[in-house]
Amino acid sequence: MEKFYVTTPIYYVTAKPHLGHAFATIVADILARWNRILGKEVFFLTGTDEHGTKIEKAAREAGKTPKEFVDEVANMYMGAWKALDISYDKFIRTTDEEHEKAVSEFVRLVWDNKDIYKGVYEGWYCVPDETFIADFEVKDGKCPECGRDVQRVKEDAYFFALSSYKEDLLRIFEENPDFVKPNSRLNEIVKILKGTLRDLDITRKSVTWGIPFEPDKEQTVYVWFDALINYISALGWPNGSKFTEFWPADVHIVGKEISRFHAVIWPAMLLSAGIDLPKTILVHGWWTVEGKKMGKSLGNAVNPIDLSKKYSVDALRYFLVKEKSIWEDGDFSESGLVSRINGELLADLGNLVARVLTLAEKFKGKIDGKAEIADNLNMSRIMELFDGYDINGALNEIWAFVRSINKYINDTEPWKLDGPRLGTVLNNSLEALRIISILLYPFMPSTSESMQAQLGIKLGTINDCKFGTFNGKVKRGKNLFDKIVTA
Numbered sequence: 001m002e003k004f005y006v007t008t009p010i011y012y013v014t015a016k017p018h019l020g021h022a023f024a025t026i027v028a029d030i031l032a033r034w035n036r037i038l039g040k041e042v043f044f045l046t047g048t049d050e051h052g053t054k055i056e057k058a059a060r061e062a063g064k065t066p067k068e069f070v071d072e073v074a075n076m077y078m079g080a081w082k083a084l085d086i087s088y089d090k091f092i093r094t095t096d097e098e099h100e101k102a103v104s105e106f107v108r109l110v111w112d113n114k115d116i117y118k119g120v121y122e123g124w125y126c127v128p129d130e131t132f133i134a135d136f137e138v139k140d141g142k143c144p145e146c147g148r149d150v151q152r153v154k155e156d157a158y159f160f161a162l163s164s165y166k167e168d169l170l171r172i173f174e175e176n177p178d179f180v181k182p183n184s185r186l187n188e189i190v191k192i193l194k195g196t197l198r199d200l201d202i203t204r205k206s207v208t209w210g211i212p213f214e215p216d217k218e219q220t221v222y223v224w225f226d227a228l229i230n231y232i233s234a235l236g237w238p239n240g241s242k243f244t245e246f247w248p249a250d251v252h253i254v255g256k257e258i259s260r261f262h263a264v265i266w267p268a269m270l271l272s273a274g275i276d277l278p279k280t281i282l283v284h285g286w287w288t289v290e291g292k293k294m295g296k297s298l299g300n301a302v303n304p305i306d307l308s309k310k311y312s313v314d315a316l317r318y319f320l321v322k323e324k325s326i327w328e329d330g331d332f333s334e335s336g337l338v339s340r341i342n343g344e345l346l347a348d349l350g351n352l353v354a355r356v357l358t359l360a361e362k363f364k365g366k367i368d369g370k371a372e373i374a375d376n377l378n379m380s381r382i383m384e385l386f387d388g389y390d391i392n393g394a395l396n397e398i399w400a401f402v403r404s405i406n407k408y409i410n411d412t413e414p415w416k417l418d419g420p421r422l423g424t425v426l427n428n429s430l431e432a433l434r435i436i437s438i439l440l441y442p443f444m445p446s447t448s449e450s451m452q453a454q455l456g457i458k459l460g461t462i463n464d465c466k467f468g469t470f471n472g473k474v475k476r477g478k479n480l481f482d483k484i485v486t487a
């Protein structure tokens with residue numbers, strides 16, 4: 001059976017799940033569900049990143065031990081993903097014992113390959129961002145990211161010989177133009193690589209909330225080096241059978257702020273350890289909310305769970321994918337969400353299902369007849385868009401099909417028909433709804449389920465997305481979507 005392995009970033013537990021996290025996780029869920037109905041065996045990984053000074057600090061401020069603190073926030077993420085219908089196969093935490101063991105083993109391999117050496121780290125450090133900042137980026141002693149004071153740090157540290165992988169990485173990017181998607185992000189990464197690539201400090205003496213660095217127990221492994229290894233430790237690397245089955249990953253979904261870690265540092269680490277590279281790093285764009293940048297420190301994070309309760313999980317999932325292409329930035333607004341619910345989910349889909357099922361329930365004749373609208377569905381285009389991870393393009397293509405069925409109903413006016421002609425129009429319309437229920441499954445799983453319940457059918461696979469004779473048992477249920485009335 002063909003395999004598909006998709007990952008989200010593991011989220012750093014100083015922030016509660018916000019819309020940005022929800023977006024990346026929903027994108028991964030859509031790819032996982034799509035590949036399941038393609039008939040592949042899927043492994044979908046998400047989780048939390050739980051080490052480092054920022055977490056020690058956040059725990060202290062909350063009056064908790066780091067362990068109590070990370071347990072609480074990890075539970076919050078699991079709850080959020082349950083609420084948003086996220087069908088992950090594994091939730092990894094970097095404080096899991098199997099992960100910590102894998103990190104030590106990874107360090108051993110890189111050490112044995114002589115890619116780790118001792119040096120002195122000196123530089124500016126932003127504690128809340130947990131980021132070392134280059135001298136030229138610091139302005140008036142402030143962090144360029146958050147504007148807070150930076151600290152001068154000087155201590156013994158171990159370095160990973162990242163710079164020695166520069167040529168290998170450039171060659172890999174050249175040979176695999178899809179290694180980073182979209183292409184514009186790949187070009188940025190290549191530009192960074194062609195500049196000065198410095199070795200990476202991978203341990204900290206001053207950080208205690210981390211995985212011990214085995215070659216020198218006074219040090220802990222730097223949080224980024226630790227975190228990236230989750231993608232293989234979750235599969236039970238080095239000995240787990242899941243690792244043999246699912247690695248290399250088909251796609252790591254990451255935000256653009258962490259693309260450098262995934263496209264430069266992670267592949268170099270894998271090269272050093274002698275492990276195959278992932279196939280694609282998919283870099284998504286950012287969301288602003290009502291025109292403002294999102295984030296905990298800016299205090300305007302919208303809560304995706306509240307939104308999903310107020311509207312519906314599926315409406316939120318639909319909006320986030322329909323509103324923009326995944327690699328571009330976009331703006332979230334509640335009015336935009338409402339307008340897509342009323343103008344698309346209800347007007348195009350909900351009403352269509354209600355109209356067709358009402359007619360079909362009343363009709364006493366035989367529902368069959370030749371396919372008249374098979375050409376409205378461009379399956380090969382949908383497959384191609386999914387293959388290129390353009391799920392916004394795929395949803396647009398599916399929606400064009402939904403709209404074409406509305407047009408078919410308006411053109412044929414089945415409410416004026418009877419007999420075999422009505423049987424044919426109903427057969428085409430019901431078959432179209434059945435196919436739509438399969439195609440929308442990755443995006444809106446409960447809407448898809450509700451359509452199938454009303455059509456009296458079971459979820460099929462992609463192979464079932466072709467017109468035939470409808471053989472469900474129609475029973476109209478409650479409306480898929482209700483009109484949102486705003487004051």
Ligand SMILES: [Zn+2]
Pocket residue numbers: 126127128129143144145146147148
């Ligand atoms: Zn900062």
